[in-house]
Amino acid sequence: MPDALPPEQPHAARRRWMAVLARADADDLAHRLGALPGYQILRGPEAGLVMARGRAGGGGAPFNLGEMTATRCTVRTEQGFVGHAYVAGRNERLTELAALADALLQDPTRQTALLQEVIEPLASMQQSRRDAVSAKAAATRVQFFAMRNMRS
Amino acid sequence: MSETVALPGFADPVGEAQATFRAVLDAMARPGRLHRAGAQLRAPEPLDQATAAVLLTLVDNETPLWLDPAAGAARGWLAFHCGAVIVDVPDRAAFALALSLPDLAALPAGSHEAPECSATLVLQIAALGSGTRYRLSGPGLREPMLLASTGLPEGFAAVWQGNHALYPRGVDIILCAGDTLTALPRSVSVEEA
Numbered sequence: 471m472p473d474a475l476p477p478e479q480p481h482a483a484r485r486r487w488m489a490v491l492a493r494a495d496a497d498d499l500a501h502r503l504g505a506l507p508g509y510q511i512l513r514g515p516e517a518g519l520v521m522a523r524g525r526a527g528g529g530g531a532p533f534n535l536g537e538m539t540a541t542r543c544t545v546r547t548e549q550g551f552v553g554h555a556y557v558a559g560r561n562e563r564l565t566e567l568a569a570l571a572d573a574l575l576q577d578p579t580r581q582t583a584l585l586q587e588v589i590e591p592l593a594s595m596q597q598s599r600r601d602a603v604s605a606k607a608a609a610t611r612v613q614f615f616a617m618r619n620m621r622s
Numbered sequence: 623m624s625e626t627v628a629l630p631g632f633a634d635p636v637g638e639a640q641a642t643f644r645a646v647l648d649a650m651a652r653p654g655r656l657h658r659a660g661a662q663l664r665a666p667e668p669l670d671q672a673t674a675a676v677l678l679t680l681v682d683n684e685t686p687l688w689l690d691p692a693a694g695a696a697r698g699w700l701a702f703h704c705g706a707v708i709v710d711v712p713d714r715a716a717f718a719l720a721l722s723l724p725d726l727a728a729l730p731a732g733s734h735e736a737p738e739c740s741a742t743l744v745l746q747i748a749a750l751g752s753g754t755r756y757r758l759s760g761p762g763l764r765e766p767m768l769l770a771s772t773g774l775p776e777g778f779a780a781v782w783q784g785n786h787a788l789y790p791r792g793v794d795i796i797l798c799a800g801d802t803l804t805a806l807p808r809s810v811s812v813e814e815a
Contacts, residue, residue, distance in 0.1 A: 512630045513703065544627070544702075552627060 496564035515543035515562040631703040642679040649805035654767040666699040672798035688715035747773030760810040
């Protein structure tokens, strides 16, 4: 999944930090957020199923790949910012923390600091983990010359 | 969603929704008897606890909801917690929420083939248990039952009898006030006492 989104998309920054938060580790995120401010839970955290859809081929229509477990949570901070989180799996603690972080990140007075201290380190950690997996997979890649020649 | 949501829904979504569902079921089975619902809930303005609890329990993304313009302030809360599809015209609604009696004829009454395709009106009134008295009779009531309520318009009994005459078609009403609710299924006959 791409981390950098086209700039014309609205809420691009928020989408990015929500994606980073959703892939974080609960203990790590709690540690980075430090002391938590007061907040109220509006919904959840509750687990449910979402239909994951895929596309086959270049012009393929979407098809239902299968259902996956997801957990969602919505919180509201004392300043009135509402944060949402949707996380794959059933990690309720992470979902609640991610929703709270999303709410705090919308607060202009805290956004810069949180982006620097929480989101960027998490993003680079996740990126390096993905790179390591990609490198491992790339080392065993087989080049099918016959196929390539047929397509070119 | 443009409005911000300020209040949570049920603290215990499964338990409280089941308790409210049971209260609605009993209310429909024994018209006019009062039941409590939503006493734990912090309802958004301008809804009462019972009204909010009934909507949280019954309305979801498959049941189009028509909102009385007077209840517009609760729109964001309903959209968030119920996932409700809010419709602008009452004749497409499965549920209707009103703070004063709307035109019952404008709500879907179902057809003779499918009388269940009618709307259920959740009507919030000032008080249940005091005020104008109505005598209810019909299925579920061995003897006529007296229902006292404040907030139903004058001539309500006549309006209701028009709806009752459509049976098996017609609209069902869930009356809510504070944390109390009762129901008027279409099968019940109402006259002023």
